[in-house]
Each structure stands twice: as C-alpha cells, then as structure tokens.
Amino acid sequence: MPIELLSPAEMGEADRIAISHGPFDGYALMRNAGAAVAAEVLRRFSGEKHINVLCGPGNNGGDGYVVARLLREAGCAVRVIAEGPPREGTDAALAARDCPLEAGPLSAFEPDAGSLVIDALYGAGLTRPLDREAARVAAACRNACARVVAVDLPSGISGDSGRAVGEAFEAMLTVTFFRLKPGHLLEPGRASCGEIVVADIGLPETVLEQIAPRTLVNLPALWLATYPRPTRQQYKYSRGHVAVFSGGPGSTGAARLSALAAARSGAGAVTVYSPGNALAVNAAHLTSIMLRRVDDPDAVRDALAVRSPDAFVLGPGFGLDRPVREWALAVLKASAGGVVVLDADGITSFRDRPEALFEAAKSSPLDLILTPHEGEFARLFPDLAADDGLSKLEKARGAAARSGAVVIFKGPDTVIASADGRAAINFNGTPWLATAGSGDVLAGIVAGLAAQKMPPFDAACAAVWMHAEAARRFGPGLIAEDLPGLMPQVLREILAIDPAL
Ligand SMILES: NC(=O)C1=CN([C@@H]2O[C@H](COP(=O)(O)OP(=O)(O)OC[C@H]3O[C@@H](n4cnc5c(N)ncnc54)[C@H](OP(=O)(O)O)[C@@H]3O)[C@@H](O)[C@H]2O)[C@@H](O)CC1
Ligand SMILES: Nc1ncnc2c1ncn2[C@@H]1O[C@H](COP(=O)(O)OP(=O)(O)O)[C@@H](O)[C@H]1O
Numbered sequence: 001m002p003i004e005l006l007s008p009a010e011m012g013e014a015d016r017i018a019i020s021h022g023p024f025d026g027y028a029l030m031r032n033a034g035a036a037v038a039a040e041v042l043r044r045f046s047g048e049k050h051i052n053v054l055c056g057p058g059n060n061g062g063d064g065y066v067v068a069r070l071l072r073e074a075g076c077a078v079r080v081i082a083e084g085p086p087r088e089g090t091d092a093a094l095a096a097r098d099c100p101l102e103a104g105p106l107s108a109f110e111p112d113a114g115s116l117v118i119d120a121l122y123g124a125g126l127t128r129p130l131d132r133e134a135a136r137v138a139a140a141c142r143n144a145c146a147r148v149v150a151v152d153l154p155s156g157i158s159g160d161s162g163r164a165v166g167e168a169f170e171a172m173l174t175v176t177f178f179r180l181k182p183g184h185l186l187e188p189g190r191a192s193c194g195e196i197v198v199a200d201i202g203l204p205e206t207v208l209e210q211i212a213p214r215t216l217v218n219l220p221a222l223w224l225a226t227y228p229r230p231t232r233q234q235y236k237y238s239r240g241h242v243a244v245f246s247g248g249p250g251s252t253g254a255a256r257l258s259a260l261a262a263a264r265s266g267a268g269a270v271t272v273y274s275p276g277n278a279l280a281v282n283a284a285h286l287t288s289i290m291l292r293r294v295d296d297p298d299a300v301r302d303a304l305a306v307r308s309p310d311a312f313v314l315g316p317g318f319g320l321d322r323p324v325r326e327w328a329l330a331v332l333k334a335s336a337g338g339v340v341v342l343d344a345d346g347i348t349s350f351r352d353r354p355e356a357l358f359e360a361a362k363s364s365p366l367d368l369i370l371t372p373h374e375g376e377f378a379r380l381f382p383d384l385a386a387d388d389g390l391s392k393l394e395k396a397r398g399a400a401a402r403s404g405a406v407v408i409f410k411g412p413d414t415v416i417a418s419a420d421g422r423a424a425i426n427f428n429g430t431p432w433l434a435t436a437g438s439g440d441v442l443a444g445i446v447a448g449l450a451a452q453k454m455p456p457f458d459a460a461c462a463a464v465w466m467h468a469e470a471a472r473r474f475g476p477g478l479i480a481e482d483l484p485g486l487m488p489q490v491l492r493e494i495l496a497i498d499p500a501l
C-alpha cells in the first residue's frame with residue numbers, strides 16, 4: 001500500500017495535473033475508477049442477483065453510472081437509483097448518458113434485507129451533512145443490514161477528517177483511487193469504510209512531486225531506512241541507554257513495563273531510576289535492567305553527571321503526589337542531549353502551565369516526545385481539543401507546532417505529528433491494545449528506538465506500528481505484560497524487510 005495520504009483537495013490537484021499531462025482525460029479517469037469498483041464487486045459477489053447502484057449528482061455519482069453499466073454488461077441485474085441528474089457538461093453527465101439503465105428516484109428506494117448496494121452518492125466533494133433522502137437511505141441500509149460497497153468514501157464521511165457530519169453509510173468494502181485520504185484512517189471513517197482497496201486508475205506517480213504530500217500512512221516503508229541495526233563495533237551503551245523513572249512503592253509496575261519494552265526494542269542498557277522507598281520492590285522484579293536510587297530533581301542532575309542516558313521515560317506510574325513538573329524540567333535542563341518521552345503523569349503535571357513545558361523543551365538540547373491519549377491531550381492543548389472544526393490530524397499537527405515536540409496522539413487511530421509539519425496516521429491499530437499498561441509499553445518502545453539514534457519522528461512512528469503489530473499477533477487475552485515479549489518476532493520481521501524497498 002502506498003504511504004502518501006492525500007486530502008480531497010490534494011487529490012483534486014493530482015487529478016488536474018494528471019489530466020493536463022494526459023493521456024487520460026477526466027472521463028477516462030472516471031471510467032477507470034468505475035472499472036476498478038466493478039472488478040472488485042464482481043470478484044466478491046459474482047453470483048449476486050440484484051445490485052442497487054446509488055448515484056449522486058457529482059463525479060462520485062459519475063463513477064456509479066460507470067459501475068452500473070459495467071455490471072450490467074457482465075450480466076448482473078442492476079438498478080440505478082439517483083439523487084438528481086448530473087449537471088450538464090460534466091464527466092458525470094457523460095457517464096450517465098453512456099449508461100443504458102433508467103434511474104429511479106432515491107425517495108422511492110427501500111433496501112431489502114441483506115441487499116447489495118453500491119454507494120456512489122458523495123465522495124471527495126462532500127461539503128455538508130447528507131440531505132434528508134440520502135440520510136434516510138443511509139439509515140435504512142444500516143437497518144436492513146445491506147452489504148454496502150462505497151465508491152471512494154462512504155457517503156456522509158469527510159475525506160479530510162473521517163467525521164460523519166450527521167448520518168453516514170457504513171460499508172463492508174470501500175474502493176478508493178490512487179491514494180488513501182485521511183478520512184479513510186481517522187475514526188469513525190475507518191470503521192465506516194470496512195475493508196479498503198486502493199485502486200490504480202492511471203494517475204502517474206509523478207503528480208506527487210508537485211503536491212509533495214506531508215501526511216503519510218504509518219507503514220514500515222516510512223521509517224525502515226532509519227530503523228536501528230546493530231553493528232559489530234557496538235557495545236551495550238553505544239547501542240543506546242534508556243532511563244525510566246519509577247513511581248513510589250505502590251506504583252512501580254508501569255516503569256518496569258516501559259523499561260522491559262525499551263530493552264526488548266534493542267536498547268543496549270536500561271536503568272530504572274527509583275525513589276529509595278521503592279528500591280526493594282523494584283529490585284525484587286528486575287534482572288537485566290539496572291537500578292539506581294534517584295530521590296529528587298537534584299539527584300537527577302547527579303545521576304546525569306555520572307552517565308547521561310540517550311533517552312528517558314518520565315510519567316508512567318510516577319504519581320502526581322510528587323512534583324513531576326520539577327523532575328521533567330530538571331531532565332530537560334540537565335541532560336546533554338537525547339530524547340525524553342513524557343507520558344501519563346508527566347503530561348498531566350503540566351496541565352496548569354503547558355507553556356512552561358514547551359519553553360523548556362524548545363531551549364533544551366533534548367528532543368521531547370509526548371504520548372497523550374485523548375484526556376491527556378486536552379490537559380496540554382485544551383483549545384485544540386475543544387475545537388470541533390479540527391480533525392484529529394490537525395489537532396496533532398497543531399500540538400506539535402506549538403510544543404516543538406513529536407506528538408503521539410493515541411487512540412484507535414493514533415496520529416504521530418512532528419513540529420516540522422510531517423504527520424502519519426497509524427493503520428494497524430487493534431482494540432486488543434485497550435488494556436491497562438499498554439501505553440507504558442509504548443513509551444518504552446519509543447525510548448528504546450530513540451536511544452538507538454533513530455530520529456524522534458521515525459522512532460515514534462515505528463514504535464506505534466510495532467506496538468500494534470505485537471498486539472495483533474497475540475490477539476485475545478492480551479495484557480500489557482505480554483507486549484515486550486512479542487517484540488523479538490516483530491523486530492525480526494522488520495529487520496528482514498529490505499530497506500531499499
Ligand atoms: N479526483 C480524482 O482523481 C477522481 C475522482 N473521481 C470521483 O469524483 C468524486 C469527487 O467528485 P465531486 O468533486 O464532483 O464530488 P462528489 O463527492 O460527487 O459530490 C459533489 C456533488 O455533491 C453535492 N453535494 C456535496 N455534499 C452534499 C451533501 N451533503 N448533500 C447533497 N449534495 C451534496 C455538490 O453540490 P453543491 O455543493 O455544488 O451544491 C456536488 O454536486 C470522487 O469521490 C471520486 O468518486 C473519479 O471519477 C476518478 C478521478
Ligand atoms: N480501541 C483501540 N484500538 C487501537 N488501539 C487502542 C485502542 N484503545 C487503546 N489503544 C492503544 O492502547 C494504548 C493505551 O495507552 P494508554 O491510554 O496510555 O493506556 P495506559 O495508561 O493504561 O497504559 C495506546 O497506544 C492506544 O493507542
């Protein structure tokens with residue numbers, strides 16, 4: 001699957017550039033798009049008796065007329081249902097003209113239980129909630145458990161944000177063209193698309209040179225080139241040293257999950273910095289992971305003077321009864337370089353003064369990586385969180401620009417954003433990850449990769465992918481403790497992929 005994501009506006013631009021360079025004009029691209037959808041339908045539903053094709057007034061509807069004609073030519077019984085005729089002079093009008101089937105009105109359409117429906121009402125051009133009739137049909141299809149195949153996007157879903165502004169279709173299959181759009185990966189769009197197929201409709205790859213997309217699908221191809229591979233000359237500290245700050249005696253498990261995940265992700269050495277009163281409990285549970293007593297921010301400075309780690313994890317299980325903010329600022333000020341992954345309580349501690357964090361991060365030689373879930377995001381970026389006009393992608397980008405950090409905005413559709421404008425949306429998330437402590441493991445993987453000198457944005461993207469990949473492999477019954485032990489097989493597969501690919 002290609003890694004570039006195009007917004008609907010960028011897709012329109014790709015379309016215009018391709019048409020101006022030929023050989024395909026707009027109607028030829030539409031015929032290619034319709035043919036790609038018809039082929040997917042015939043491949044899956046060849047024995048289908050009746051197929052309903054819903055056509056809108058724009059080019060999405062135009063694709064629908066092509067699909068209807070081709071399915072009819074393949075011997076299927078096809079019914080075309082249209083929400084108004086296409087505008088004269090458009091490619092969609094040409095497609096309607098070439099379709100031999102008479103269109104019935106949408107207002108009279110009632111799907112039979114389990115019927116096959118091709119949704120070609122609205123795609124990239126959706127600008128407002130579905131009209132009354134289209135909204136009624138979307139709800140009727142859901143109630144009738146119709147099998148919906150969406151052309152480009154399920155109608156009602158925004159290609160930019162994945163949001164459903166009101167009613168939307170729920171597809172079992174979505175066939176889109178050339179490149180995915182953010183709306184295919186951001187929830188609830190992702191769930192509404194069902195299986196996604198990206199079809200080649202003849203647009204040349206060279207159109208991307210002019211568009212230079214900055215939003216990407218988080219796949220190994222995005223970060224494989226910088227993925228750490230050990231060399232013969234390395235020793236444990238040069239492979240990367242991670243320090244994880246532990247909570248007090250009652251909450252040490254989270255730090256150990258992060259520490260183990262960092263070690264299993266290839267860091268050569270990992271040390272848990274523990275308060276004195278939790279040393280015994282940490283020592284009882286650690287073997288290859290080192291332990292060092294660090295009681296207060298001054299002790300952080302002393303520890304860093306002895307051996308400054310390449311990456312820190314601060315926050316998991318740390319506890320808000322201690323001045324976490326001072327600890328974070330001490331790390332940002334005292335360290336000579338590297339990365340700090342601020343998670344959980346580390347993020348929450350700055351809820352009243354997020355600017356203090358952003359300023360310290362900007363003047364620190366350390367790179368900051370923030371790993372908020374939705375609640376934590378709202379504590380650091382309340383205005384972005386509350387702005388319903390922004391997509392999750394835009395929120396993450398805004399947060400990265402403001403904080404100067406790499407932001408991993410977690411959830412079923414995790415977005416990773418960098419202050420330089422790059423952003424990636426994760427694709428392999430799985431609800432098995434919704435288990436206590438899985439975020440602590442993620443923070444450890446990020447630190448483990450960053451300590452091996454993987455650039456922070458790449459380390460964040462790779463960690464999110466590996467974390468989800470491990471959870472997918474394990475599946476039912478997964479708990480956070482299982483995740484670090486699954487890393488070796490995920491690592492082995494990543495390292496087996498040719499970096500030139
Ligand atoms: N780009 C490419 O490379 C290729 C793109 N292709 C296809 O083109 C599709 C994009 O086509 P598109 O731009 O014509 O938009 P589309 O989704 O048909 O809707 C526009 C129409 O709907 C109307 N309208 C909008 N929202 C509405 C609402 N909620 N409720 C009611 N009406 C609403 C709007 O009316 P207006 O806003 O002007 O009043 C306008 O008439 C794309 O998804 C793909 O399938 C392929 O052919 C291959 C090449
Ligand atoms: N439904 C879901 N689908 C995919 N990933 C999920 C889902 N729910 C949670 N996750 C992932 O699980 C992790 C949970 O992290 P977090 O909320 O910090 O949990 P904890 O604090 O218990 O460790 C994140 O990486 C998040 O993206």
Ligand SMILES: [K+]
Binds near residue numbers: 150153154155
């Ligand atoms: K559609």
